[in-house]
Amino acid sequence: MKKTVILLVFTFALVACQSEATILQENETITFYNKNCAGCHGLELNGTGLAGGIRNLNKKDILDSINNGEENMPANILTGESAKRVALWVSKQK
């Protein structure tokens, strides 16, 4: 019984830590977006005078745009893991 309780507490602690890490990672991803993309695509992803909105796109297309660039958008503003994370996050903004 005691072991079960300890195991349960441990499991809850682990789950709590994990979701906190997920939130921190999401905040970091939003910061990447805000610093590297929002200047042209807007904090709300609805576009600015410089570029259009980028809602309702799929992750692959977004990643292609980041990797290869678009007119007036340089390639590789972000690379590697941060590019993937921003692409995934943007694709979830419907």
Ligand code: HEC
């Ligand atoms: C210097 C300005 C600038 C920055 C910074 C910039 N973009 Fe762009 N982006 C553009 C322009 C211009 C286009 C061409 C189409 C348009 O006007 O929306 C474009 C196109 C795109 C497209 C294709 C849109 C579509 O409808 O197919 C995506 C996706 C995209 N950008 C994502 C991003 C992401 C993610 C970042 C940050 C890593 C970023 N952009 C940073 C200017 C920019």
